[in-house]
Amino acid sequence: MSPIIKPEREKFTLPGKYLLFILTIICCILMVLTFTTDIFNKPLNYAVGYVIVPYQKGISAIGSYLSDKKDSLVNVYDLINENQELRNRIAELEDENTKLIQDKYELNSLKELYELDMEYESYEKVGARVIYKDAGNWFSTFIIDKGYKDGIAPDMNVICGNGLVGRISVVGPNWSRITSIISDNSNVSATILKSQDNIIVMGNLEMIKDGAIPFSQLKDEDNKVNVGDKIVTSSISDKYLPGILIGYVSSVTDDPNNLTKSGTLLPAVDFEHIDNVLIITQQKQFVSDEELEEGLNKLNYSDEAINEAENEEQKDD
Amino acid sequence: MKRFIITVISIITLFVLQGTLFREFDFGDTVPNLLLIFTVSIGLMRGDKAGMLVGFFGGLLLDIFSGQTIGLYALILMYIGYLNGGFSMIFFPEDVKLPMIMILVSDFIYGFCVYVILFLLRGRTDFSFYFKKIILPECIYTIVITIMLYPLILFVHKKLKKDELRKAHKFVS
Numbered sequence: 001m002s003p004i005i006k007p008e009r010e011k012f013t014l015p016g017k018y019l020l021f022i023l024t025i026i027c028c029i030l031m032v033l034t035f036t037t038d039i040f041n042k043p044l045n046y047a048v049g050y051v052i053v054p055y056q057k058g059i060s061a062i063g064s065y066l067s068d069k070k071d072s073l074v075n076v077y078d079l080i081n082e083n084q085e086l087r088n089r090i091a092e093l094e095d096e097n098t099k100l101i102q103d104k105y106e107l108n109s110l111k112e113l114y115e116l117d118m119e120y121e122s123y124e125k126v127g128a129r130v131i132y133k134d135a136g137n138w139f140s141t142f143i144i145d146k147g148y149k150d151g152i153a154p155d156m157n158v159i160c161g162n163g164l165v166g167r168i169s170v171v172g173p174n175w176s177r178i179t180s181i182i183s184d185n186s187n188v189s190a191t192i193l194k195s196q197d198n199i200i201v202m203g204n205l206e207m208i209k210d211g212a213i214p215f216s217q218l219k220d221e222d223n224k225v226n227v228g229d230k231i232v233t234s235s236i237s238d239k240y241l242p243g244i245l246i247g248y249v250s251s252v253t254d255d256p257n258n259l260t261k262s263g264t265l266l267p268a269v270d271f272e273h274i275d276n277v278l279i280i281t282q283q284k285q286f287v288s289d290e291e292l293e294e295g296l297n298k299l300n301y302s303d304e305a306i307n308e309a310e311n312e313e314q315k316d317d
Numbered sequence: 318m319k320r321f322i323i324t325v326i327s328i329i330t331l332f333v334l335q336g337t338l339f340r341e342f343d344f345g346d347t348v349p350n351l352l353l354i355f356t357v358s359i360g361l362m363r364g365d366k367a368g369m370l371v372g373f374f375g376g377l378l379l380d381i382f383s384g385q386t387i388g389l390y391a392l393i394l395m396y397i398g399y400l401n402g403g404f405s406m407i408f409f410p411e412d413v414k415l416p417m418i419m420i421l422v423s424d425f426i427y428g429f430c431v432y433v434i435l436f437l438l439r440g441r442t443d444f445s446f447y448f449k450k451i452i453l454p455e456c457i458y459t460i461v462i463t464i465m466l467y468p469l470i471l472f473v474h475k476k477l478k479k480d481e482l483r484k485a486h487k488f489v490s
Contacts, residue, residue: 016365020399023373027395030388048381052329060337067341132336134383136390137347137451138431141383143336177382184436185385205436206446209346 045172049147053131053175057145060131064275123241125159125278126150131175138205140183142166144277147174155239157280163268164188164233164244165277181246182208182271189237190246193230195220201231201246207264208271212250216262225252231265241284320477324359327473328371331355332378347454349462350424352379356398357420358470362410365402372398385435393430397423410475416467417460424459428452 072079128150132143146152148171158165158178166180181188186203201215218225229249235242245268252263331351339348352375360368376391384390401419408415432447441447 014366016369016399016402019366020369020395023369023395024392027373027388027392030391031386034387044381044387048378052333052378052382055329055333056337059333063338063341066338070342132333132382133340135332135336135348135352135379136350136383136431137455138435139383139385143382184441185439205451206441206443209450 045147045170045175049172049174053143053145053172056131056143123280123282125280126152127276127278128152129276130274139185140180140203140208140271141169142178142180142274142277143175144178144279145175146279147172147176149173151281152176152279153283156283157233157239157241157244158277159244159280160269160274160277162245164240164246165269165271165274167239168279178277180271182213182267188240188246189234190215190231191234191242192218192220192225192249193232194226195224195229197225198234198236199231201265211266212264213247213267214262214264216255216260218252218261218263219259220252220261225249225261227251237284238286239284241280241282319480323473323477324367324371325374327355327470328352328375328378332375332382336383344458345454347451347458349459350427350455351462351466352376352394353397353424353427354420354459354463354466355470356394357401357423358416358467358474360398360401361405361408361416361419362471362474363402364405365399368398368402369395370398372396389434393427397427410471413467417463420463420467421456421460424456425452428455 126146128144128146130142131145134141142165152168152171154168154171156168158167164181166178166183166186168176169179170177179186181201181203183203184205188201190199190201191197192199197218197220199215199218201213204214207214215231227249231246231249233240233242233244233246247265247267250264250266252261254261331354335348335351339351356368356372356375359371372394373391376389376394377387379390379394380387401423404415404419428448428451432444432452436447437444
């Protein structure tokens with residue numbers, strides 16, 4: 001025992017009310033800062049990326065394993081019957097397959113001959129795995145296991161299978177977030193492939209519960225657009241590359257103004273079961289305002305030069 | 318210290334579970350709000366300050382990974398934690414009714430706040446739709462999960478409290 005007895009010091013504690021006040025102000029500052037700048041993105045994303053992403057990967061793997069198990073248990077009786085049927089089918093199909101393979105070789109050689117370019121084969125892509133889906137029930141976002149270390153940048157387009165999923169909205173070192181086109185705060189400028197009419201596809205929580213995405217601003221005076229027409233991203237979009245399939249028209253109705261039409265489309269991607277996605281690393285060419293102004297100025301100069309030249313010519317006359 | 322580490326691990330685990338494991342077992346596209354269950358429970362068990370801090374950091378994680386603006390979910394969950402801390406006076410560990418009711422009410426308030434801030438302000442006025450399709454299913458699913466999760470949180474809380482009491486006794490005697 002030490003002979004010196006320390007006097008009991010009164011421990012300093014911050015009352016709850018003040019702490020609440022301080023944290024409220026911090027939250028408000030954070031919100032204002034995220035609206036106006038993006039200074040938080042780097043450090044926060046970095047810190048969080050190293051703690052949580054490995055964890056997410058692990059649990060996500062367990063989750064998909066368990067859900068596979070669940071599905072298999074539910075279906076085991078159906079599967080036994082189905083198995084018998086399918087065995088018979090295999091015999092038939094194998095026969096058919098040999099014929100088709102021959103056709104395929106022929107087709108491939110013909111394709112090469114005609115240098116047929118598949119729809120998006122010209123874009124460079126990177127594959128990634130979905131490790132986390134939106135934790136709330138309000139928006140539709142995904143977290144994937146690739147970040148700026150793998151060359152991912154914001155606004156890159158994401159596809160799955162042959163349809164558009166969305167675009168990268170936030171990037172961390174080893175993770176990034178996809179905002180999907182069905183998310184309530186997403187708008188995509190699109191084109192109806194057949195008639196080349198431009199439309200706006202807007203994500204909407206109310207509609208997606210029925211599996212559809214609404215679109216609007218369709219100017220279709222000749223009623224050329226039918227149910228089942230392909231909708232692709234338009235060339236005037238500033239975030240999305242042109243010609244990526246979004247979905248198919250499922251309904252068209254006249255707007256009350258009788259000038260435009262709106263309707264719904266069925267997405268080409270099954271948003272319920274997204275496990276692997278492809279990120280197109282090529283980005284839409286972006287023209288900043290300054291560049292645009294510069295270009296316009298140049299044009300103006302050349303206009304002036306032409307005018308001067310014309311004036312001189314007139315003088316000569 | 319022990320308590321602090323366990324709390325941090327719990328927040329991260331629940332957050333991760335919410336978007337991975339429970340996404341695989343979502344009924345009607347709904348996931349339970351695990352972070353809210355934890356925030357409310359801690360608020361009731363340990364008072365306003367603990368509830369507030371748990372809500373703040375849990376919400377911050379939500380913001381970074383799936384929020385539109387950093388600080389919004391943190392703000393909502395923080396207030397929920399703080400308000401529930403006010404009820405810690407009438408909280409008894411044996412009574413399950415109070416936490417159940419508080420979690421239900423809190424989840425409804427949470428859903429309502431998110432609707433007003435992120436949807437109503439953008440002109441989505443059909444409240445009954447969002448209530449029926451999003452808020453209510455979430456509340457129900459959350460309550461069902463609470464029945465399983467709450468005893469676990471209570472168990473850990475009791476164990477930690479016992480440890481702390483024992484340590485305090487040691488110093489006294």
